[in-house]
Amino acid sequence: MILHILNRPPSSSLVYRDALAAMGEDDRLLLIEDGVLGALTAQIRHFQTIEGRLFALREDLGARGLEGQCDASVQVVDVDGFVTLSEEADKTVSWF
Amino acid sequence: MASSEIDRYLSVGDARVALDPEGYLIDLSQWTPAVAEALAVEDGRQLTAEHWEVIEVIRDFYARYGASPAMRPLVKAVGQALGPEKGRSLHLMKLFPDSPAKVAARLAGLPKPANCL
Amino acid sequence: MPTHAPATGDLLVILRHAPHGSSWLREGLDAALVAAAFGQAVTLLFQGDGVLSLVEGQGPGPLGQKGTAATLDMLAMYDIESLFYDQVALAGFGFAPQQLQLPATGVEAGAIAPLIAGHRLVLTF
Numbered sequence: 133m134i135l136h137i138l139n140r141p142p143s144s145s146l147v148y149r150d151a152l153a154a155m156g157e158d159d160r161l162l163l164i165e166d167g168v169l170g171a172l173t174a175q176i177r178h179f180q181t182i183e184g185r186l187f188a189l190r191e192d193l194g195a196r197g198l199e200g201q202c203d204a205s206v207q208v209v210d211v212d213g214f215v216t217l218s219e220e221a222d223k224t225v226s227w228f
Numbered sequence: 229m230a231s232s233e234i235d236r237y238l239s240v241g242d243a244r245v246a247l248d249p250e251g252y253l254i255d256l257s258q259w260t261p262a263v264a265e266a267l268a269v270e271d272g273r274q275l276t277a278e279h280w281e282v283i284e285v286i287r288d289f290y291a292r293y294g295a296s297p298a299m300r301p302l303v304k305a306v307g308q309a310l311g312p313e314k315g316r317s318l319h320l321m322k323l324f325p326d327s328p329a330k331v332a333a334r335l336a337g338l339p340k341p342a343n344c345l
Numbered sequence: 346m347p348t349h350a351p352a353t354g355d356l357l358v359i360l361r362h363a364p365h366g367s368s369w370l371r372e373g374l375d376a377a378l379v380a381a382a383f384g385q386a387v388t389l390l391f392q393g394d395g396v397l398s399l400v401e402g403q404g405p406g407p408l409g410q411k412g413t414a415a416t417l418d419m420l421a422m423y424d425i426e427s428l429f430y431d432q433v434a435l436a437g438f439g440f441a442p443q444q445l446q447l448p449a450t451g452v453e454a455g456a457i458a459p460l461i462a463g464h465r466l467v468l469t470f
Contacts, residue, residue: 146393147361150361150392150431153431154457156458223466225461225467226469228469292418292419293416293419295416295419298378298382298423299382300384300423300424304424
């Protein structure tokens with residue numbers, strides 16, 4: 133399993149498409165920084181192909197006041213969870 | 229990379245050639261074969277035909293690619309230009325001891341190679 | 346190199362930025378060169394806008410800024426010859442594979458995940 137990390141939102145950057153195209157079927161995607169905008173219910177359609185494998189960083193959602201808008205299908209993790217995800221991955225690939 | 233900080237000047241005939249703290253030319257266009265000779269003499273070395281052919285290869289590499297080669301590409305370039313007998317690190321180590329890519333680039337009036345220790 | 350060749354190696358560098366607009370491309374190429382200079386087996390993947398770095402006929406910028414075309418030519422001297430590009434992205438800019446400055450292998454989106462899996466380390470630029 134490879135952990136892909138995305139820090140741009142689908143609303144203003146198309147890098148999420150390259151990230152999705154590069155993901156294997158067991159790979160996971162973690163949204164951080166402005167990337168968490170993609171976790172909102174109103175934006176989640178961009179990530180429907182990887183449902184169940186999408187994560188978002190709690191601290192980045194919280195800092196933006198967005199935790200309440202985060203879609204139920206997204207697994208929200210804190211920084212410790214980020215570390216655990218990284219440890220479970222063979223490697224990480226950053227998209228920005 | 230060539231630094232722009234002038235550390236000292238090397239006198240070559242009538243010319244004063246500015247060098248950076250590591251002895252690389254500040255202004256690459258000031259290079260002449262006489263500059264190479266003078267730099268080599270400072271290192272206690274006389275340039276032979278075998279040195280010159282490598283200096284030519286490395287200057288040609290820079291002209292083509294806009295960068296000084298690290299050791300591996302230098303070996304490859306020398307091999308391509310001068311044949312497999314000379315395209316070996318041992319040969320280059322003998323001509324330009326310690327760090328052939330750096331020493332040869334310096335004598336050839338090129339920037340310090342960026343991608344080598 | 347056939348399209349289905351499962352490329353493997355020590356380092357995969359993914360280049361996603363076009364030439365001239367930022368320093369990302371140059372930095373990515375520098376990382377690849379450093380790794381190759383130390384004997385690592387390096388593969389490059391040009392993705393998204395990054396495919397434009399392969400287009401032939403590039404020159405200096407309006408203020409004479411050095412581009413990256415000469416550096417691409419230099420890759421072979423560092424034994425970096427495993428080059429892939431995102432063929433959908435290239436077609437999206439209206440270019441055909443014959444218009445590339447270097448021999449590179451076009452890959453479809455589905456071939457990118459195996460490429461990533463086949464390398465010990467992946468860096469994106």
